[in-house]
Amino acid sequence: MTLKNDISEIILTEEEIASLAKSLGEQITKDYEGKKPILVALLKGSIMFMTDLIKNIDTHIEIDFMDVSSYVGTQSSGEVKILKDLSSSIEGRHIIIVEDIVETGNTLNSIIDFLQYRKAASVEICTLLDKPVPSRTLDVEVKYIGTKIPDGFVVGYGLDFNEFYRNLPYIGLLKPELYS
Ligand code: 5GP
Ligand code: MG
Ligand code: MG
Numbered sequence: 001m002t003l004k005n006d007i008s009e010i011i012l013t014e015e016e017i018a019s020l021a022k023s024l025g026e027q028i029t030k031d032y033e034g035k036k037p038i039l040v041a042l043l044k045g046s047i048m049f050m051t052d053l054i055k056n057i058d059t060h061i062e063i064d065f066m067d068v069s070s071y072v073g074t075q076s077s078g079e080v081k082i083l084k085d086l087s088s089s090i091e092g093r094h095i096i097i098v099e100d101i102v103e104t105g106n107t108l109n110s111i112i113d114f115l116q117y118r119k120a121a122s123v124e125i126c127t128l129l130d131k132p133v134p135s136r137t138l139d140v141e142v143k144y145i146g147t148k149i150p151d152g153f154v155v156g157y158g159l160d161f162n163e164f165y166r167n168l169p170y171i172g173l174l175k176p177e178l179y180s
Contacts, residue, residue, distance in 0.1 A: 025056020
C-alpha cells in the first residue's frame with residue numbers, strides 16, 4: 001500500500017505549488033526590498049513551503065523557526081503552547097510568519113501577540129493555504145495567500161495527520177474514513 005491510496009483527491013500538484021511559491025516569493029522580494037525581514041516558519045507543517053518560498057526571494061532575509069502546538073488529530077484545541085522559541089531577538093525587525101494553512105486563525109492570533117510583545121517592527125503572514133471556516137477568529141488580514149481551499153482535511157507537502165503524510169510531495173484530501 002502506498003500513501004497515495006489514502007488520498008481521495010489531489011488538491012494541489014507539485015507544479016501548482018511551485019508556481020504559487022514563485023509568485024509569493026516575487027511579491028515578498030518587491031515588498032521587502034532593503035528591509036531585511038526575518039521569515040519565521042511555524043514547525044513542522046511549513047518546512048517544505050518555507051524552503052520553496054525562500055528560494056524565490058531575491059533580497060536579504062533571515063530565517064528562523066518556531067514550534068507551537070494547537071492541534072491533536074483533526075480538531076483545533078484553541079490552545080497554543082510554545083514548544084520551540086525563536087533563536088534570536090526580533091526587536092525592531094520586520095517579521096513574516098510562514099504558515100502551511102490558516103483555518104480558525106487561533107494559532108496565528110497567539111503568535112502575533114507574542115511577536116508584538118517582543119517588539120517586532122511589523123508582522124505579516126504568508127500562508128500557502130487559506131481554508132476559510134465559519135469559526136475563523138483571526139484578528140488580522142493575511143497579506144500573502146497561496147490559494148484558498150475548500151473545507152476538508154488535507155495532508156502532504158509538510159502537512160500531517162497524526163505526524164504522518166508530511167513527506168507526500170503534493171497536497172491531497174485525506175480519505176475521511178481514515179480519521180472519522
Ligand atoms: P488554526 O489555528 O488556524 O485553526 O489552525 C492552524 C493549524 O492547524 C495549521 O497550521 C495546521 O497545522 C493545522 N491544520 C488546520 N487545517 C488543517 C488541515 O486541513 N490539514 C492539516 N494537516 N493540518 C491542518
Ligand atoms: Mg501550522
Ligand atoms: Mg498538524
